[in-house]
Amino acid sequence: MSRLDLHLHTTHSDGSCTPTEVVNMAHRTAVKALAITDHDITTGIAEATVAGQQYEIEVIPGVEISSILNNSELHILGYFLDWQDADLNGRLKTLRDSRHRRNPKIIERLQGLGIDITYDEVRALAGSDSVGRPHIARVLMDKRVVTTAKEAFDRFLAEGKPAYVPRELPSPTEAIHWIKAARGLAVLAHPTWVKVAEPSLVDLVRQLKADGLDGVEVYYSTHAVRQTREYLSLAQQLGLLVTGGSDFHGVTKPDIEVGIGKGTLHIPTSLLPKMKDAAGFL
Ligand SMILES: [Zn+2]
Numbered sequence: 578m579s580r581l582d583l584h585l586h587t588t589h590s591d592g593s594c595t596p597t598e599v600v601n602m603a604h605r606t607a608v609k610a611l612a613i614t615d616h617d618i619t620t621g622i623a624e625a626t627v628a629g630q631q632y633e634i635e636v637i638p639g640v641e642i643s644s645i646l647n648n649s650e651l652h653i654l655g656y657f658l659d660w661q662d663a664d665l666n667g668r669l670k671t672l673r674d675s676r677h678r679r680n681p682k683i684i685e686r687l688q689g690l691g692i693d694i695t696y697d698e699v700r701a702l703a704g705s706d707s708v709g710r711p712h713i714a715r716v717l718m719d720k721r722v723v724t725t726a727k728e729a730f731d732r733f734l735a736e737g738k739p740a741y742v743p744r745e746l747p748s749p750t751e752a753i754h755w756i757k758a759a760r761g762l763a764v765l766a767h768p769t770w771v772k773v774a775e776p777s778l779v780d781l782v783r784q785l786k787a788d789g790l791d792g793v794e795v796y797y798s799t800h801a802v803r804q805t806r807e808y809l810s811l812a813q814q815l816g817l818l819v820t821g822g823s824d825f826h827g828v829t830k831p832d833i834e835v836g837i838g839k840g841t842l843h844i845p846t847s848l849l850p851k852m853k854d855a856a857g858f859l
């Protein structure tokens with residue numbers, strides 16, 4: 578039984594396995610075509626493509642772009658895009674840099690509130706470059722400014738609080754346009770995580786389709802059977818492509834494996850020719 582897996586992360590973003598290791602795992606679970614979809618970066622594709630040739634595994638260029646809608650993150654996957662496109666990579670670099678710009682701004686706000694804290698202290702506690710608000714909360718606890726992380730968020734760090742700084746992310750429409758400008762297919766990632774109060778998911782997806790959205794990630798490691806059915810009918814109703822992937826990250830999501838998700842994921846290989854057709858490859 579051959580498989581597809583169109584949603585995989587590597588060490589080039591927040592995954593713990595190199596592109597070669599991911600391809601080796603794909604070989605073991607009989608995946609015949611895969612897409613590397615690192616967050617906001619395309620540099621892992623080259624290595625995966627070379628590794629794929631060894632097993633005759635097709636490696637589809639991909640990316641997962643973080644966007645923001647109503648203060649919640651919404652992810653847009655790109656497939657078959659020209660991943661070496663200079664405009665695309667310039668936009669992705671600006672997006673990645675925004676992560677690093679946010680934390681020092683939060684520290685400046687806290688300093689402005691009279692709190693004795695430096696960014697160096699937060700970085701030292703985090704122990705790596707991936708600094709986030711939980712680390713800042715822990716420094717505030719160590720300094721006895723607050724007694725719990727929850728208090729740090731409630732008083733300072735949460736949205737609407739005095740040290741809150743939003744991430745600078747594109748809108749979903751912009752993310753779709755970036756992918757289309759690089760001649761790719763734009764797909765709504767894991768609809769189960771999309772927070773929509775108003776409009777409803779179907780209205781949102783209809784709007785995104787008008788902006789150029791090509792498909793919906795129907796098959797996903799944590800979609801319940803009922804959700805898979807719901808998203809499949811949504812895609813069919815709106816005439817959108819159907820895709821699927823495990824969202825493998827390695828050790829940070831240890832229960833998810835390449836190609837099989839939590840063991841029961843099966844993504845029909847018949848989806849791929851339809852995607853290729855839409856991307857102009859057939
Ligand atoms: Zn995602």
Ligand SMILES: [Zn+2]
Binds near residue numbers: 584586641824
């Ligand atoms: Zn992902």
